[in-house]
Every structure is written in C-alpha cells, then in structure tokens.
Amino acid sequence: MPPDNCASRQGLIAAENELEAGAEPVDETNPPGEHTTVCVKEEPMEDIMPTRNIGDELTDEQIRDALASIKNSDAKIKTDLMFSDRILYRRIQKIGLEIYPVEDSVNKYFLFSRYYFSNRYGGSFVATFPTMSEEKLKEHKINDWAFLSLEYNPHAPQVPGAPGLFYAPQVPGAPGLFYTPAGKARRSWTSRVFVRLDCGKWLYVGKYTFAPSDSLTPEEFVSQPDRIRRTWAKEIKAHSTWGSNILARVYFRRQYNGREPTKDELKEVSFNKAALNSVTEQEIVDAFSTGKEVFSVWSMKCIGHDAKWIAELIEDYPKWLEDREAQLKKKKKAKVGGKASNRRASKKAPKPSASAQQFSKAAEAGTKRKAEVLDSISSSEERERMHETLDDDDVEDIEDDDGVQLEVAKPIYVPKRTRQKIALEIRRRRRR
Structure with a gap:
C-alpha cells in the first residue's frame, strides 16, 4: 500500500x-459498451456445505x-x-x-x-x-x-x-x-x-x-x-x-x-x-x-x-544514463564554482553587524526549516509538491526511499559562537 x-x-x-x-x-x-452476462445455477440448499x-x-x-x-x-x-x-x-x-x-x-x-x-x-x-x-x-x-x-x-x-x-x-x-x-x-x-x-x-x-x-x-x-x-x-x-x-x-x-x-x-x-x-x-x-x-x-x-517494448527501452537506456551523468557533473561543477566565488567575495566583504547577522540567521533558519519539513513528510506526493516550492539556489540532490534523485533544501550550519552573539543581541533589544 x-x-x-x-x-x-x-x-x-x-x-x-x-x-x-x-x-x-x-x-x-x-x-x-461491452457487457458480460454471467448465468449462475442455483444449488439445492441441502447441497450447500x-x-x-x-x-x-x-x-x-x-x-x-x-x-x-x-x-x-x-x-x-x-x-x-x-x-x-x-x-x-x-x-x-x-x-x-x-x-x-x-x-x-x-x-x-x-x-x-x-x-x-x-x-x-x-x-x-x-x-x-x-x-x-x-x-x-x-x-x-x-x-x-x-x-x-x-x-x-x-x-x-x-x-x-x-x-x-x-x-x-x-x-x-x-x-x-x-x-x-x-x-x-x-x-x-x-x-x-x-x-x-x-x-x-x-x-x-x-x-x-x-x-x-x-x-x-x-x-x-x-x-x-x-x-x-x-x-x-x-x-x-x-x-x-x-x-x-x-x-x-x-x-x-x-x-x-x-x-x-x-x-x-x-x-x-x-x-x-x-x-x-x-x-x-x-x-x-x-x-x-x-x-x-x-x-x-x-x-x-x-x-x-511486451518484450519488444522493453527491448527498445533497454537499447535506449545506456544513452539516457550517459546524458544524465553528464548533466549531474555539469550541475555539480557549477555549484563548486559558485562556492569558490562566494568564498573570494566573503574575504573582501566587511564583517557584518550584529543586526545583519541576526537577519542572516533568520534566513538560514527558514531554509533549514524547509529541509526539516521535507524530511518529516512521509508521503512521496507531498514531498514532490513541497519540492516545487523551493528555489533552485536552496536545494541539493539526494536519493529518496525509491532510489530517485530529489532536490531538497540544504541545511546550513550556524556556528555556536554566532548563535550566542545573536541571542545576546536579541536580549539587549528586548531590554530597551
């Protein structure tokens, strides 16, 4: 089921x-339009066991x-x-x-x-x-x-x-x-x-x-x-x-x-x-x-x-595998290039303020919640509908229970020290 x-x-x-x-x-x-007529012979009650x-x-x-x-x-x-x-x-x-x-x-x-x-x-x-x-x-x-x-x-x-x-x-x-x-x-x-x-x-x-x-x-x-x-x-x-x-x-x-x-x-x-x-x-x-x-x-x-149909699929299957592997490699290469670019940009960028860090934390938490929601959803159809709502920049390929590739939100780790700073900033704002 x-x-x-x-x-x-x-x-x-x-x-x-x-x-x-x-x-x-x-x-x-x-x-x-086609109907089947079934005739049933009645049996004497004493013969029914x-x-x-x-x-x-x-x-x-x-x-x-x-x-x-x-x-x-x-x-x-x-x-x-x-x-x-x-x-x-x-x-x-x-x-x-x-x-x-x-x-x-x-x-x-x-x-x-x-x-x-x-x-x-x-x-x-x-x-x-x-x-x-x-x-x-x-x-x-x-x-x-x-x-x-x-x-x-x-x-x-x-x-x-x-x-x-x-x-x-x-x-x-x-x-x-x-x-x-x-x-x-x-x-x-x-x-x-x-x-x-x-x-x-x-x-x-x-x-x-x-x-x-x-x-x-x-x-x-x-x-x-x-x-x-x-x-x-x-x-x-x-x-x-x-x-x-x-x-x-x-x-x-x-x-x-x-x-x-x-x-x-x-x-x-x-x-x-x-x-x-x-x-x-x-x-x-x-x-x-x-x-x-x-x-x-x-x-x-x-x-x-349908042996003939299956034979045609098998003949086409190796080419599909090659094309898919090439697509996945291309996508992975693009992701690696994007990460390197981000690292270079981060070295030149000034250190963000406490409020900017707080905003970043909220955005990261939203992305992480997407991953948690997807992970908690048991229905494959629900996972698919949820998957359609995610942005391409916030997803990565994983394999689900059926062995198919799903793109799910990437959980982002926030260092403990950063979390502590954000918590202190929130408490200061509340005191005001």
Missing part, C-alpha cells in the same frame, strides 16, 4: 459524494513451497509490513499460481531507474499510478502505469508474469473500490506494472488486471504477529494523505460513542491536525482488529508482457 496509492482527502470525499448521488464505479478492464478458507488444510511449510516459484530472492522487502503467506495463498489460489510465459528470457530481469520513465514519458516520479501530461500522452499514447513498492505491497508480483496482490485502505460501506488521486472510483482496471525490488531498481513484470479479492478479515489481521500489526498502525499514523481518513474515522468514533462520521464531518476532522495526532497506534490496531477499518485487496493477474 504505497503512501500515494489512495486518493487525496479532497478527491476521496468528492468520489464518495459522487457514489452517494448514484454514480457507478468504473470497471476499466472491459471497453465501454459450510465453506472453509482455501489452504487451511496445508501447513505453513507446504504453502511456502507452493509460493516459491513466484518469489524473487533479489527483492528487498520490509518484513515488518508483510502479511503471512497464508493470506497470499488463499487469494492467489483463486486466480491460479501459473506464471504468464515471457518470451524474452534475456531482458526480462532488466532493472531501470524510476527517473528514466519520468524523463521519457512524463508524469510524477513518485506516484504509484502516475498520469501523463496531454503533450506526452499524444507523443507516446501510454497512460496505464503502475509502480508498486514492495515496502507497502509486499505481495505484489516479484517475478515477470507471476500473480500477486495489491493492498489499499478500505472505504467502509464500499467494498472493492479504489480511488484514484483525482477521486475516481473504480473496481477493476489494467496497468503495465513495474515493481521496486530495491533502492533505485525497478523491474517490469508485465501488463496486469487488478480485480477485487477478499478483503483482509479481522481474524486474519489479528492472527498476524504483533510487530506487523503495530508497524502498519505506525505507518498509517505517519502518512497524512492515505492515512488521514482512517485516523479521522477512528478519532470520530472515539469522540461520539462509536458513531460513523458523515461526509462533512469526515472532511472537517481530516483537516484537524490535533485530532489526527491524538489517535494512538493501539486505537488503529483495535479498529482493524474489530473490522471497523479493513484492508481492501485486489488480485493481480498477468495478461501480457
């Missing part, structure tokens, strides 16, 4: 209002062996967020464990930088389901991207053509609905999927259909180790985008004796930072343990693997 898998608070509320008004969720796996979960008769070792073919030993997965293999097996078994046959065995494990696709095709380099600009869409005609991190979707496909699962927070009363960042509700869709195996290493696994599967039951959630339940609670509390509505509902139920909030009440609470911060990790765990909050699950079935 990457931080940017779910809608923004405004988009989510707008989508819920649209559904309440009678709008139908979109099924994007079938072209418009109590159902059991798939895989209940198997041991953990047997399930682990059955899933071995769809696991990738090179994948770096955060085990504290990984639900059990039994949860995976119960749902994967329904769509089949078969791996889609991939023609190109040489290139199928080629790993890309996420930045490459953003540069070539446009769109955000941090969003899970990025949308392309109209200009790029006209040029490439591709707008069905999905970039899944195994950190929040540990059961996503790890091998090209293998099946997998996609997780997202459940909207109460609307099972099997996923909301795009624009607030569009959909039950099923198709995407060309890339999976992050490690920092800066993205693997193309194929074109997949996403279809609603069984949501995680309270019993399944409770059966997970305590560290997994608490890690999920911690992540939900830390994310101000996809976690905010969950926190708002938990807070509202606590304040109003278990009553569910209306749309307007949810919107009001979701923007109340103090209310959201007051929700504890234990309250979040309890909400999922009792079924008041649920993890929605979508099964992922591979329906194709």
Whole structure:
C-alpha cells in the first residue's frame, strides 16, 4: 500500500459524494459498451456445505513451497509490513499460481531507474499510478502505469508474469473500490506494472488486471504477529494523505460513542491536525482488529508482457544514463564554482553587524526549516509538491526511499559562537 496509492482527502470525499448521488464505479478492464452476462445455477440448499478458507488444510511449510516459484530472492522487502503467506495463498489460489510465459528470457530481469520513465514519458516520479501530461500522452499514447513498492505491497508480483496482490485502505460501506488521486472510483482496471525490488531498481513484470479479492478479515489481521500489526498502525499514523481518513474515522468514533462520521464531518476532522495526532497506534490496531477499518485487496493477474517494448527501452537506456551523468557533473561543477566565488567575495566583504547577522540567521533558519519539513513528510506526493516550492539556489540532490534523485533544501550550519552573539543581541533589544 504505497503512501500515494489512495486518493487525496479532497478527491476521496468528492468520489464518495459522487457514489452517494448514484454514480457507478468504473470497471476499466472491459471497453465501454461491452457487457458480460454471467448465468449462475442455483444449488439445492441441502447441497450447500459450510465453506472453509482455501489452504487451511496445508501447513505453513507446504504453502511456502507452493509460493516459491513466484518469489524473487533479489527483492528487498520490509518484513515488518508483510502479511503471512497464508493470506497470499488463499487469494492467489483463486486466480491460479501459473506464471504468464515471457518470451524474452534475456531482458526480462532488466532493472531501470524510476527517473528514466519520468524523463521519457512524463508524469510524477513518485506516484504509484502516475498520469501523463496531454503533450506526452499524444507523443507516446501510454497512460496505464503502475509502480508498486514492495515496502507497502509486499505481495505484489516479484517475478515477470507471476500473480500477486495489491493492498489499499478500505472505504467502509464500499467494498472493492479504489480511488484514484483525482477521486475516481473504480473496481477493476489494467496497468503495465513495474515493481521496486530495491533502492533505485525497478523491474517490469508485465501488463496486469487488478480485480477485487477478499478483503483482509479481522481474524486474519489479528492472527498476524504483533510487530506487523503495530508497524502498519505506525505507518498509517505517519502518512497524512492515505492515512488521514482512517485516523479521522477512528478519532470520530472515539469522540461520539462509536458513531460513523458523515461526509462533512469526515472532511472537517481530516483537516484537524490535533485530532489526527491524538489517535494512538493501539486505537488503529483495535479498529482493524474489530473490522471497523479493513484492508481492501485486489488480485493481480498477468495478461501480457511486451518484450519488444522493453527491448527498445533497454537499447535506449545506456544513452539516457550517459546524458544524465553528464548533466549531474555539469550541475555539480557549477555549484563548486559558485562556492569558490562566494568564498573570494566573503574575504573582501566587511564583517557584518550584529543586526545583519541576526537577519542572516533568520534566513538560514527558514531554509533549514524547509529541509526539516521535507524530511518529516512521509508521503512521496507531498514531498514532490513541497519540492516545487523551493528555489533552485536552496536545494541539493539526494536519493529518496525509491532510489530517485530529489532536490531538497540544504541545511546550513550556524556556528555556536554566532548563535550566542545573536541571542545576546536579541536580549539587549528586548531590554530597551
């Protein structure tokens, strides 16, 4: 469940209002105008037997062996967020464990930088389901991207053509609905999927259909180790985008004796930072343990693997790497030259007055606060929006959790002696 898998608070509320008004969720796996008729034969009541979960008769070792073919030993997965293999097996078994046959065995494990696709095709380099600009869409005609991190979707496909699962927070009363960042509700869709195996290493696994599967039951959630339940609670509390509505509902139920909030009440609470911060990790765990909050699950079935397209990308990739390296070297050289120039100028400049130092300190503190704000933001989409507000002179390149280069404000160190002088100057002014 990457931080940017779910809608923004405004988009989510707008989508819920649209559904309440009678709008139908979109099924994007079938072209418009095409319908499928399904006939179901009714069975006599006496023939209906109590159902059991798939895989209940198997041991953990047997399930682990059955899933071995769809696991990738090179994948770096955060085990504290990984639900059990039994949860995976119960749902994967329904769509089949078969791996889609991939023609190109040489290139199928080629790993890309996420930045490459953003540069070539446009769109955000941090969003899970990025949308392309109209200009790029006209040029490439591709707008069905999905970039899944195994950190929040540990059961996503790890091998090209293998099946997998996609997780997202459940909207109460609307099972099997996923909301795009624009607030569009959909039950099923198709995407060309890339999976992050490690920092800066993205693997193309194929074109997949996403279809609603069984949501995680309270019993399944409770059966997970305590560290997994608490890690999920911690992540939900830390994310101000996809976690905010969950926190708002938990807070509202606590304040109003278990009553569910209306749309307007949810919107009001979701923007109340103090209310959201007051929700504890234990309250979040309890909400999922009792079924008041649920993890929605979508099964992922591979329906194709464009070997020709990937071969073209691989052929172009070395040139892109060379061009990018040259750009980074040029930028670094310009920064070094600028610093040397500043040092020469500083030697000739007279020593600033105490008031000038105070003003400089305030400006430096503002820049440092930018860095601290960026560092505290967990949502990749929020980091991107914040990044757009920074000046070019106040940023430097670092690598984020997805292995992409981000420009963030440079923290500036102020010597202790200077800080003391400024503090003394402020105290003198106050005495006056």
